[in-house]
Structures are given as structure tokens and as C-alpha cells.
Amino acid sequence: xxxxxxxxxxxxxxxxxxxxxxxxxxxxxxxxxxxxxxxxxxxxxxxxxxxxxxxxxxxxxxxxxxxxxxxxxxxxxxxxxxxxxxxxxxxxxxxxxxxxxxxxxxxxxxxxxxxxxxxxxxxxxxxxxxxxxxxxxxxxxxxxxxxxxxxxxxxxxxxxxxxxxxxxxxxxxxxxxxxxxxxxxxxxxxxxxxxxxxxxxxxxxxxxxxxxxxxxxxxxxxxxxxxxxxxxxxxxxxxxxxxxxxxxxxxxxxxxxxxxxxxxxxxxxxxxxxxxxxxxxxxxxxxxxxxxxxxx
Amino acid sequence: xxxxxxxxxxxxxxxxxxxxxxxxxxxxxxxxxxxxxxxxxxxxxxxxxxxxxxxxxxxxxxxxxxxxxxxxxxxxxxxxxxxxxxxxxxxxxxxxxxxxxxxxxxxxxxxxxxxxxxxxxxxxxxxxxxxxxxxxxxxxxxxxxxxxxxxxxxxxxxxxxxxxxxxxxxxxxxxxxxxxxxxxxxxxxxxxxxxxxxxxxxxxxxxxxxxxxxxxxxxxxxxxxxxxxxxxxxxxxxxxxxxxxxxxxxxxxxxxxxxxxxxxxxxxxxxxxxxxxxxxxxxxxxxxxxxxxxxx
Numbered sequence: 001x002x003x004x005x006x007x008x009x010x011x012x013x014x015x016x017x018x019x020x021x022x023x024x025x026x027x028x029x030x031x032x033x034x035x036x037x038x039x040x041x042x043x044x045x046x047x048x049x050x051x052x053x054x055x056x057x058x059x060x061x062x063x064x065x066x067x068x069x070x071x072x073x074x075x076x077x078x079x080x081x082x083x084x085x086x087x088x089x090x091x092x093x094x095x096x097x098x099x100x101x102x103x104x105x106x107x108x109x110x111x112x113x114x115x116x117x118x119x120x121x122x123x124x125x126x127x128x129x130x131x132x133x134x135x136x137x138x139x140x141x142x143x144x145x146x147x148x149x150x151x152x153x154x155x156x157x158x159x160x161x162x163x164x165x166x167x168x169x170x171x172x173x174x175x176x177x178x179x180x181x182x183x184x185x186x187x188x189x190x191x192x193x194x195x196x197x198x199x200x201x202x203x204x205x206x207x208x209x210x211x212x213x214x215x216x217x218x219x220x221x222x223x224x225x226x227x228x229x230x231x232x233x234x235x236x237x238x239x240x241x242x243x244x245x246x247x248x249x250x251x252x253x254x255x256x257x258x259x260x261x262x263x264x265x266x267x268x269x270x271x272x273x274x275x276x277x278x279x280x281x282x283x284x285x286x287x288x289x290x291x292x293x294x295x296x
Numbered sequence: 297x298x299x300x301x302x303x304x305x306x307x308x309x310x311x312x313x314x315x316x317x318x319x320x321x322x323x324x325x326x327x328x329x330x331x332x333x334x335x336x337x338x339x340x341x342x343x344x345x346x347x348x349x350x351x352x353x354x355x356x357x358x359x360x361x362x363x364x365x366x367x368x369x370x371x372x373x374x375x376x377x378x379x380x381x382x383x384x385x386x387x388x389x390x391x392x393x394x395x396x397x398x399x400x401x402x403x404x405x406x407x408x409x410x411x412x413x414x415x416x417x418x419x420x421x422x423x424x425x426x427x428x429x430x431x432x433x434x435x436x437x438x439x440x441x442x443x444x445x446x447x448x449x450x451x452x453x454x455x456x457x458x459x460x461x462x463x464x465x466x467x468x469x470x471x472x473x474x475x476x477x478x479x480x481x482x483x484x485x486x487x488x489x490x491x492x493x494x495x496x497x498x499x500x501x502x503x504x505x506x507x508x509x510x511x512x513x514x515x516x517x518x519x520x521x522x523x524x525x526x527x528x529x530x531x532x533x534x535x536x537x538x539x540x541x542x543x544x545x546x547x548x549x550x551x552x553x554x555x556x557x558x559x560x561x562x563x564x565x566x567x568x569x570x571x572x573x574x575x576x577x578x579x580x581x582x583x584x585x586x587x588x589x590x591x592x
Contacts, residue, residue, distance in 0.1 A: 122415065
């Protein structure tokens with residue numbers, strides 16, 4: 001009974017399944033091209049908070065989704081996330097050398113390999129989604145993930161982010177950027193998880209959308225707060241980078257106190273959105289708390 | 297009656313449909329993020345031989361596939377091809393400044409934008425595939441395209457290519473590289489086209505595989521020949537690049553005459569593979585001729 005266990009036990013169980021599924025989905029290092037496969041595994045395995053897989057599994061409790069389908073959804077969305085990190089870290093983008101406490105892929109391997117790692121991980125994400133379910137539902141999942149990843153979603157958000165360096169954004173513009181850059185994929189994680197089970201009413205789907213939107217923004221607000229409040233070692237990536245690169249953040253726009261207040265407001269919004277699901281929303285509720293109250 | 301028209305008329309008709317479909321699939325430049333969308337359109341529209349869309353349409357004649365489904369398959373495969381060119385031209389890969397007679401995307405825009413253009417075009421390819429057909433068949437198309445694009449296909453071939461610079465490859469190794477780098481996507485074009493119509497027998501599918509494999513290799517052999525025989529203006533991309541970069545090619549391995557002989561042998565293999573389809577294979581046959589006898 002998942003309802004009976006605490007969040008740490010539930011999280012550990014999910015993460016174990018997801019790590020195993022990621023390991024299985026990624027080509028072996030003994031398979032050619034070996035260096036590329038080694039780099040793909042380096043980019044994905046042993047690291048990361050796996051927020052998106054956890055959200056997929058938590059949303060799956062709303063629709064009683066079976067574990068194997070949730071694994072496929074969780075792996076697909078995590079592969080997209082991992083590819084985006086590899087590309088974002090490249091010298092022509094954020095030019096970062098540290099990620100999840102390890103050298104970034106282009107540092108550990110080389111730039112060309114990092115480029116191909118990202119490209120191949122994206123392909124693999126869609127491949128994985130076609131292996132879990134049949135017919136219409138799986139096709140709807142592919143469509144959702146493709147939309148969330150593309151120029152109207154994550155990649156588009158990254159483009160807006162690049163264009164915003166050194167510029168002052170309004171709060172609305174900042175929100176729009178984050179809704180695309182990180183929000184779209186977090187939303188996809190929640191919806192892909194829920195879609196892995198029985199079909200939902202439109203009201204239920206709307207509630208999940210509201211939840212996903214609130215925690216998506218909260219996640220970013222907290223990221224901005226941590227970027228100024230935490231040191232590099234604890235964060236596992238270079239701290240203070242946003243200010244250094246003159247990037248607009250919630251902290252630079254609203255100040256630290258108002259940013260913390262906003263994160264709390266968004267947490268409460270997320271909880272309210274899923275309150276009607278009762279006990280089925282236990283994990284979604286706990287994850288909203290975790291996302292806002294995390295320290296790295 | 298497509299059988300009644302000559303190849304130029306048929307090609308022109310297909311290309312017009314494909315250009316329209318590509319234009320429709322790509323986000324408008326008026327939609328945010330505008331610069332990214334402008335660069336995506338720059339990378340895809342007004343240029344390219346559209347070999348893969350033509351192959352998809354030609355293979356569609358074998359299974360009587362309707363034009364709208366063929367358009368989706370053709371657009372998806374061309375978007376993957378276009379993304380791979382944008383990423384291959386980046387400084388950390390082939391570092392090329394000219395493509396299809398125009399400055400490459402990172403030259404006309406910037407490196408970060410070119411990276412995101414490729415990423416977003418890949419997502420869009422999968423999105424487009426989910427819009428044309430229902431259920432199982434579309435899902436099989438997504439799987440095929442994902443496999444052809446990933447580390448066991450195109451991206452993997454590119455990795456092998458990078459690793460082979462300055463090394464002597466055996467003919468077998470060279471063939472293996474090209475089978476992944478360009479062959480996988482050309483094969484996908486043929487199969488996606490055929491899958492857009494009525495279902496095929498295993499024998500028919502095997503014939504198409506043999507055809508696709510032969511013209512895939514022939515395409516690369518001819519590319520290698522043209523790289524040494526044609527000047528930059530005629531080629532629309534930098535000529536003599538392979539020798540300059542000390543990349544193994546069919547010409548460097550077999551010599552010019554033997555390479556030309558090999559291309560002809562492969563052309564005949566392709567023709568023989570689809571001979572049993574009779575008149576339905578007219579366009580596949582003509583395209584095999586076109587691919588081997590082209591001058592750029």
C-alpha cells in the first residue's frame with residue numbers, strides 16, 4: 001500500500017525502479033559507438049534529483065497507472081531533461097563545467113560528443129515512449145512530450161532565456177520564459193504519468209494542469225533563491241551563475257523575501273488544486289512540499 | 297495518373313506538396329520566440345534536394361498511400377535531416393560555413409540558436425508524425441524514426457565519423473559508418489512512406505529494405521565522388537572538405553574509377569530489388585537513377 005509508507009520509502013522505491021529502467025533503456029557501453037554510449041550513460045545515470053520521474057509516478061496514483069507504464073513515461077521525460085542539461089552546459093550556451101557535482105559532458109568527453117549525446121537522448125526518449133503502451137494513448141503521449149520539448153516548450157524557453165541576458169524582464173515575461181523553459185516539461189511529467197493509467201475527466205485533467213503549473217513556477221522560484229543562498233558544493237552546480245551572467249531571476253526582480261513568499265503561495269496553490277483527489281494525491285502533495293522546501 | 301507523367305512533373309508535384317507541408321508544420325516567424333522560429337525556417341525552407349521526401353512518396357506508391365499521410369512522413373524525415381545538417385555544420389563538428397548555397401545557421405544566426413534549432417526541429421519531427429495517422433501504425437512510425445535518428449542510427453554514425461578522422465578504415469568499417477550516418481534515415485524515408493499506405497507482406501518489406509540499403513550506400517558513394525569532382529559553387533556546400541579534413545571516403549579507399557563502378561553496381565541492385573513491384577516501383581526506380589547520376 002503506497003499510502004501507508006512515508007515519502008522517503010516511496011521515493012526510494014520509485015527511484016530504484018527509474019534508475020533500473022534508465023539503465024535498461026540506455027545502450028550498453030559495449031555496443032558501438034562505444035564512446036557515445038558511454039557519454040550518454042554518464043549524462044543520465046548516477047545523478048540528478050529525478051524530480052520529473054517522481055512527478056510522473058505521483059500523478060500516476062491519481063489514475064491507478066501500472067508501474068511499467070509509469071517507468072516508460074518517467075524515463076522518457078528524464079531523458080529529455082538530461083539531453084537539455086547537456087546542451088545547456090555547452091560553451092555556446094551557459095558554458096558550465098560542473099553538473100550534479102561532476103564535470104559536464106563536454107568537459108569529461110568533448111563538445112562534439114556532448115552535442116551528439118543530447119541529440120541521441122532526445123531520439124531515445126521518443127523511442128522509449130513507443131515501447132510501453134499501444135495505440136492512441138501512446139501516440140498522445142508522444143505528441144505531448146514533443147510539444148513540451150520543442151520551440152513552443154523547453155527549447156523555446158531556452159531561446160527566450162538566451163535573449164534575455166542583460167535585459168530587464170517584467171514579471172510576466174519572466175514567468176512566460178520559465179513556463180516554457182522548465183514548466184512545459186514538468187507539466188509533461190505530471191500529465192504523462194496520469195495518462196499512463198485510466199482515462200481522466202476534463203475536470204481532473206484541469207486540476208492536474210493547475211497543480212503542474214504552480215509547482216513548475218515554484219520550482220524555478222526556488223532555483224533562483226538557491227542560486228544566491230547556497231554554495232557550489234551543496235548545489236552540485238556552479239552557484240551564483242545567474243547574477244554573474246546578468247540573467248533576470250525572481251530574486252533580482254522581486255527580492256529574496258518576496259521570492260520566498262511567492263514560492264509558498266505557489267505551494268499552497270498546488271495543494272489546493274489536487275485537494276479534491278483526496279488520498280490519491282498524497283504523493284503529489286508531498287512532492288509540492290519537497291520542491292518548495294528543498295535545500296539544493 | 298502518376299504513372300503517366302514523367303519524373304520531372306512527378307517530382308515537381310511532390311516537392312510543391314512537401315514545401316507547403318513543411319511551411320505549415322514550421323511555426324510562423326510572428327510567433328514567439330521569433331528569432332528561433334525564423335532560424336528554424338531558414339534551416340529547412342528554400343533549399344535541399346528533398347531526397348528523403350521524394351523517397352517517401354515513391355515508396356508510398358507501392359502501398360497506395362494517401363498524399364496527406366505521405367506528407368507527414370516526408371516532413372518528419374526531412375525535419376530530422378535538416379536538424380542533423382544544422383548540428384553537423386557547427387564549429388565543434390564539421391565547422392562549415394556554407395550549406396545549400398547559403399551561410400550555415402550558426403553563421404547566419406549564432407551558435408546557440410543553431411543548437412536550439414536542431415533540438416527543436418527534432419521534437420517537431422515527432423510531433424508531426426503524431427498528427428497524420430491513428431493508433432498502432434503511427435506509433436510504429438515514431439519508433440522507426442526514433443531508432444533511425446538515435447545512437448544506433450544517424451547520431452551514432454556521426455559519432456563514428458568523428459572518431460574516424462585521420463584514421464584508415466576498412467571498406468567494411470566505412471560501409472558500417474555510412475549505413476548509420478545516412479543510410480538509416482534514407483531507409484526510414486522509404487519505410488515510412490510505404491507504412492503510410494496499406495499493410496505490406498514481409499517479402500515486400502524485405503524488398504524495400506534491400507532497395508533502401510543499396511540506394512543509401514550509393515548516395516554516399518556518389519557524395520564522395522562529387523566531393524572531389526565538383527566545385528563549391530555547383531555543390532552548394534564546401535567541396536574537397538573530406539580530403540582536407542583527412543576523412544576516409546570511398547574515393548580515398550577504392551579510387552575514383554572503382555567508386556563509380558560501385559555506385560553503378562548499387563544502382564542495379566536497387567532496381568532489381570523492386571523489379572517485382574512492376575509499375576508501382578516506377579518512381580523508386582527513377583529515383584535510384586537520379587541519386588546515382590546526379591551532378592550535385
